[in-house]
Amino acid sequence: MGTRVSYPVEVKMKAIEMRLAKVPVKEVMEKLSIRNKTQLKRWMHWYRNGEIHRLHQPVGKQYTFGKGPEYGSETAKLQAENRYLKQQIEVFKKVRGIGKEVVPKVVIQLVEELKNVMPVGEICRHLGVGRSSYYCWRKNADQITQKEIRDQQIGDMCKQHKFRYGYRKISALYTGVCVKTVQRAMQKYGWQCRVKVKKRKRTGQPAYVAPNLLERDFSASSPLEKLVTDITYLPFGQSMMYLSSILDVFNGEIVAQTIGFKQDTDFVLDTLNQLPDLPEGCILHSDQGSVYTSYAYQKAVKKKGITMSMSRKGTPADNSPIETFHSTLKSETFYLDNIYRTTNACVIQIVEEYITYYNNIRIQTKLNSQSPIQYRQLAA
Incomplete structure (x- = not known):
């Protein structure tokens, strides 16, 4: 077995410098008395990988796997x-x-x-x-391949449409290439559609406070048996405003509402406190918004003897009656009359007048062509 030779760090660095200067391997070995060209290759490999510290290690010394290099200080x-x-x-x-x-x-x-x-x-x-x-x-940098020509054509098409199209629409226009190929090219160069930003799920556990007792059963046999509540934006005034309302599932009547400039806990508590005396076992359904999961709101709900019910996150259909009302309110007032900017006082007046009209006058097919209050009075 041959004797191992230990080379000083200075010799190793000199050999690396000579190789970087394009000096032939044979000449480097002869000038520095290096026995094996494999050692020279190994030193160059360490240098190119940024492992300069390995040039200082003793002959035959191997660093422990997973612990990395050893340093003098x-x-x-x-x-x-x-x-x-x-x-x-x-x-x-x-x-x-x-x-x-x-x-x-x-x-x-x-x-x-x-x-x-x-x-x-x-x-x-x-x-x-x-x-x-x-x-x-x-x-091969100077050689333009067919793949690069194809990718450039895909890129030109994306730029032509100002990055409004996703890979499916681009592949429909760029015939002769499969959808996955177009998708890979667009991902490779960052040419994806820039119109709609990807929605990312929030991490962490949902604020689970109450189970979904309603389970999309929007039928009730008596008034105030099942209530639903939610908050909607009113972006039509001089500043952003909000409407918090509570709807009775029995006849679709709005039994409480509050208009405010800040959607905090006090805002929804004001709506809750407007409720009349409730029958035993009344269910109030909402989403898992922070105002509804707050300690103060939950305490007030229990004090009134109400059983709380909550939707899962991202399921507005679980609360569809109140969502539909808010949509109808905006459609039949602001959008119908093309009112997109007015005073705050005007917004409050429009909403309050519409809720009065909705409860007392506006007929609904499901209520036998009666208004919510008429239906409730006849049922009583």
Whole structure:
């Protein structure tokens, strides 16, 4: 078995400098008395990967797997970590804005800009690209492939429509290419539709306070047996306003309402306190808004002897009677009369007059062509 030779750090660095200067391997080995060209390749590999510390390790010394390099001092360790983080920041500053897949032309441009301040292998590692892939791309940089021509045509089509179309519409216009190919090209270059922003689910557990006792059963045998409540926006005045209302499922009557400038707990408590005396077992249904899940509101509901019911998050259909009323109110007043900007006093007057009209005059087919109050009085 041959004797292992230990080379000083200075020799290793000199060999690396000579190779970076394009000095042939054979000449480097002869000049520095290096026995095996494999060692020289290994040193170059460490240098390109930013593992300069490995040049200081003793012969045959292998770092424990998972523990990383050993440093002479804590200062040296912090300096190495700081250098690594700076390199990452520098790379991602330049690569920011491209799609999910790294584009060869962008990689070549980045490496050319950064190769004077950090090794090529380190840049490729930050980008998640193999060093051999980079050299292959650079070698064929002047050759325009059919794939690049196709991608450019897809890009021109996206720009032509000002990024209003998603990959399905673009693929319908760009015939002869499958939908997935168009999708990959658009993701690669960041050409996706920019009209509708993706809605992301909020993390964490929902504020579960009460079960859904109503379960979309909007039938009632007597008044005030089942109530539904919600808040809607009134963006028609000088400032944003809100309407909190409570509807009786039995006849669709609005039994309580409040108009305010702030949707806080006091706002919904004011609506709740307008309710008349309620029969035993009355159910009040709402969504899981913060005002309805608040301690003060839940306490007030229990004090009135009401059983609380709540929808799951993201299911407005569970509260459809009150949602429909709010939609009807806006459609038959502000939208019908083309009122999109007026005074706050005018908004309050329109809403209050409509609720009076809705309860007393406006007939509903499901109530045998009677108004809510007429239906309730006849039922009594």
